[in-house]
Amino acid sequence: MRRKFFFISLLVLIATTVSVAGILLTYFRTERLSFLDDQIRQTATSIIESKLSELKTYDDEEADQIISEELGPDRLGKFFIVRTREGEILFTTQNVDLLEMEIPQDPKWITLTTPKHFVRVLNLKLPRFPTRTLQVGVIVDASFISLTYVNNRTLWAISGILLIILILTWFLSAYLFSPIKTLAQYLNQVTKSLEANAELPQLPAALSRYAKEAPFQRQDEFRNLIQVLNGMVEKINVSRKFMKSWTFQMAHELKTPLTIVNRDFEVISERYKVDATSVQEVQSNIDKISQTVSSFLDWAELTTQKIPGNLYVINIEGFLVPVLVNLKKIYGDRIHVTQGADFQVLCNPLHLEQLLNNVLSNALKYSKDKVEISFHEGSFQVRDLGEGIPAEVLSRIGSPFNKSANVVRTQKGIGLGLAWVKTICDLYRWQYEFVLGKGTTFKVSFPPVISGS
Numbered sequence: 001m002r003r004k005f006f007f008i009s010l011l012v013l014i015a016t017t018v019s020v021a022g023i024l025l026t027y028f029r030t031e032r033l034s035f036l037d038d039q040i041r042q043t044a045t046s047i048i049e050s051k052l053s054e055l056k057t058y059d060d061e062e063a064d065q066i067i068s069e070e071l072g073p074d075r076l077g078k079f080f081i082v083r084t085r086e087g088e089i090l091f092t093t094q095n096v097d098l099l100e101m102e103i104p105q106d107p108k109w110i111t112l113t114t115p116k117h118f119v120r121v122l123n124l125k126l127p128r129f130p131t132r133t134l135q136v137g138v139i140v141d142a143s144f145i146s147l148t149y150v151n152n153r154t155l156w157a158i159s160g161i162l163l164i165i166l167i168l169t170w171f172l173s174a175y176l177f178s179p180i181k182t183l184a185q186y187l188n189q190v191t192k193s194l195e196a197n198a199e200l201p202q203l204p205a206a207l208s209r210y211a212k213e214a215p216f217q218r219q220d221e222f223r224n225l226i227q228v229l230n231g232m233v234e235k236i237n238v239s240r241k242f243m244k245s246w247t248f249q250m251a252h253e254l255k256t257p258l259t260i261v262n263r264d265f266e267v268i269s270e271r272y273k274v275d276a277t278s279v280q281e282v283q284s285n286i287d288k289i290s291q292t293v294s295s296f297l298d299w300a301e302l303t304t305q306k307i308p309g310n311l312y313v314i315n316i317e318g319f320l321v322p323v324l325v326n327l328k329k330i331y332g333d334r335i336h337v338t339q340g341a342d343f344q345v346l347c348n349p350l351h352l353e354q355l356l357n358n359v360l361s362n363a364l365k366y367s368k369d370k371v372e373i374s375f376h377e378g379s380f381q382v383r384d385l386g387e388g389i390p391a392e393v394l395s396r397i398g399s400p401f402n403k404s405a406n407v408v409r410t411q412k413g414i415g416l417g418l419a420w421v422k423t424i425c426d427l428y429r430w431q432y433e434f435v436l437g438k439g440t441t442f443k444v445s446f447p448p449v450i451s452g453s
Helices: 002-049 060-075 096-098 154-196 205-211 220-271 277-301 314-330 349-366 390-393 417-428
Strands: 080-084 087-091 111-112 117-125 132-141 311-317 335-340 345-349 371-376 378-385 430-436 440-443
Touching: 002 080, 002 117, 002 154, 087 096, 117 314, 154 205, 154 220, 205 220, 220 277, 277 314, 277 417, 311 314, 311 349, 314 335, 314 345, 314 349, 314 371, 345 349, 349 371, 349 378, 349 417, 349 440, 417 430
Parallel strands: 335 371
Antiparallel strands: 080 087, 080 132, 111 117, 117 132, 311 345, 371 378, 378 440, 430 440
């Protein structure tokens, strides 16, 4: 946008410069032409008032003497012709022969041009000799009256001014668009925070000054935009804070009634001898609700942690064995280790187990083929051949209950798996990525464990 503004300003500047230059040059041409006409009128007046107009016969020497006495040095560049009505030349100055052109007797003002000269002529009737015509003219260089007449010094001056204006325009565009650039960076941070389900960042110092009231700048559109944006961010953060608090509180409040409902149902089922299948279905649904609430509360508690506790140095190969054994009981022999080289990870064992369980469970749950895992040099990778993570799910990674609307109902899950993965990785600052292609590949990189840490 800054470049667009600069080029628009440049085009406006060039158009303005060309227009102003054209107006000035036209004005100067008009003024020079007016100056020439005034000189011609004065010369014609001097000639008419001199003895030259009284001569019945013209002697060249006498006529030149009269002209020299009347005009003196002003005769240079000017010419005079006296003609009869029939066009016969009675007297002419010598410089007319240099023009090598015929000068007509009509109209009153005549403009003639050659490649090198500009000629302006005034045709007058002599008062005392109506049958004679006096032609008074001036000869100047063609560049004197040309619109394009600009010397090198003027060109350098114009070029210097244009260069200075261009530099000032560039720095001015940088100054004007600096707040917009900062705003774009801030909005990018806000978008990332929304995607991560995190608190929105406050306005940077470069923009916060626009959020304050300014009595003389209330009509500033950019200031109004920043004030509205700041108010919106504050409302979102407040709403998010209360919503999070209410959600956690509601989840806590649900646990006790669910336990009571489960016990009461056991008593009722024994008293009224409800069939075992119905009892099992109801208890299964109650257990699912209770598990969902417990998982959500565990995840919510993890999101509030800033620094992980109970850290241990864990060998990934040995830690992975019981996790794979448990998953094998549910999903069979679908997990294949393609590459294994042991390394150490510094973390809370519960968090690492939660991470591995969620990543591997998702890969097994949403694909029917084998799932490949590899671990070496501080990197752990899981690859499945399923349909891949839907775009709408991946865009909301980190949000609880994040499931695609197209998920088959038989695929059980509450949508907390990816939220667990992201929260744990963010807590330890582990680098992770999801690569979508033929299936999904998840990769997480652990920092090296320093001896003595």
